[in-house]
Amino acid sequence: MPRKLPQITNDSSAFWQGGESGLLMIHRCNTCRRFFHPPAPICPSCGSLDVGPEATSGRGTIATYTINQQAWTPELTAPYVVAIVELDDQPGLRLLSNVVGLPPEQVRIGMQVQVAFEQHEDIWLPLFKKAE
Template sequence: MPRKLPLLTAETTPFWQGGEHGVLNVYHCDACRHLFHPPAPLCPRCASSYVGAKPVSGRGKVVSFTINHQAWLPDLPVPYVVAIVELAEREGLRFVTNIVGGEVGDVHIGMPVRVKFEQQEDVWLPLFEADPERSAT
């Protein structure tokens, strides 16, 4: 499904193009070891500039979601799920994404999910789907 694509910058390219290799990258601070998202040139915890992309598991859980029934874009079929996913690597490491590949009514808080990339042009969008290998927590 067509989506508005992000602008690729030096900081964001590892995140948006990691999916080409099946890897979800988030930023990591070498000074304080903090994992963070979105990508930034300075660590939000210690302000160090020694930051860079680091691969993570791509597994997490749904911490909030909404089911959208409004057709905001003509080529984006409704309904669809917009969710906040917290990655398994660190409490609070969250980002907004879509849950795909199942019935929208099956999505729930605490649902285990794993990354599934969707390529559009030179961007690999990190979407998430139910993770059948893990049970809800």
């Protein structure tokens, strides 16, 4: 599936390029220890500027999902799953991503998943597959 690639910034580079090392990097505050996403230079919980990327487990649970049946451009292959994944590392820490590696009709809320990176140029997109 063709993908529109994000623009890498100082704050987001670890998130988009951590997959090169197999790591899902999420910003974390060194003051209150809360993870947060999307990456930013300030903690949204406590306002600290002492933040930076930290490796997570890359594992989570599907909180909700939808199966997209519409091929919005001729290059897209439908159907595909768009899901909100809650990471195991912290309650409420969620990412919007795609679930890959199994038929869309097998995806379920509550399913355990793990990150699977897809490289495009110098970007490793964090997608999710059923946990082993």
